[in-house]
Amino acid sequence: MLKLEHINVIYNEGTKLEKRALDDVSVHIRPGEFVTILGSNGAGKSTFFNVITGQAPTQSGNVILDGKDITHEKEHIRSKTIGRLFQNPAQGTAAGLTVEENLALSAHNNASLFSFAVKKKDIALFQKKLKVLNMGLEERLKTPIGLLSGGQRQAVALIMAVLNPPKLLLLDEHTAALDPKSAKTILEITDQLVRSEQMTALMITHNMSDALKYGDRLLIFNDGKITKDFSKEEKEKLKPADLLEFYEV
Numbered sequence: 001m002l003k004l005e006h007i008n009v010i011y012n013e014g015t016k017l018e019k020r021a022l023d024d025v026s027v028h029i030r031p032g033e034f035v036t037i038l039g040s041n042g043a044g045k046s047t048f049f050n051v052i053t054g055q056a057p058t059q060s061g062n063v064i065l066d067g068k069d070i071t072h073e074k075e076h077i078r079s080k081t082i083g084r085l086f087q088n089p090a091q092g093t094a095a096g097l098t099v100e101e102n103l104a105l106s107a108h109n110n111a112s113l114f115s116f117a118v119k120k121k122d123i124a125l126f127q128k129k130l131k132v133l134n135m136g137l138e139e140r141l142k143t144p145i146g147l148l149s150g151g152q153r154q155a156v157a158l159i160m161a162v163l164n165p166p167k168l169l170l171l172d173e174h175t176a177a178l179d180p181k182s183a184k185t186i187l188e189i190t191d192q193l194v195r196s197e198q199m200t201a202l203m204i205t206h207n208m209s210d211a212l213k214y215g216d217r218l219l220i221f222n223d224g225k226i227t228k229d230f231s232k233e234e235k236e237k238l239k240p241a242d243l244l245e246f247y248e249v
Ligand SMILES: Nc1ncnc2c1ncn2[C@@H]1O[C@H](COP(=O)(O)OP(=O)(O)OP(=O)(O)O)[C@@H](O)[C@H]1O
Pocket: 011, 012, 019, 020, 021, 039, 040, 041, 042, 043, 044, 045, 046, 047, 048, 221
């Protein structure tokens, strides 16, 4: 589904600030896999996502999505098939627009300046999708999204990301800024949506329990490399404390 072959990313090459963020990374993600990703700060996890979305320049290597080499494809083209959620829900939503206008933007694929115009038939769909969250957000379609709490806003961002299910969903510490209860709710819904829409998803987290509980494969990054690749069966035998030894300090 997604293949990265011998990816190298070096920032500030040839200067004192040179940093090899990804060091000959190769990995094959199979269709429908839900992969969790752990690693210390600076290990290269976000750069890995940035290479997939086209936001990080690669020195060498190839990115192949569904058999197509997208290494040189522009970010805005890739964003049509690759969805991404960030730690800060503000990054995925427009504060000045209402909940329904934000959803309309996603539903109409940001196709024009007026994509946020809400059509009558949209309303029923948005209410149905928001109801799944069990947060009462289906009653708040006319609320400016900036007035929602972080957890509520991230929940809407999640629905926006899967309204037209992407081929690949990248979750970049998307619950890290939320309180434990909201984080749990968002993770449960994420898991449910990934499964029901049969999406391929990659999720970066710093929470070892979540990395073991969710998904069916676990990758561990260290110093620009994938140093561990646990299958579902291997993952099921691990406890959070077992993972500490795989972190380099
Ligand atoms: N645009 C950039 N310019 C220069 N260096 C960068 C840039 N982006 C990342 N780096 C460096 O590349 C390395 C990998 O960073 P990256 O953000 O991918 O790590 P990470 O595993 O996502 O870390 P964290 O868990 O802290 O988010 C770090 O040393 C970082 O400082």
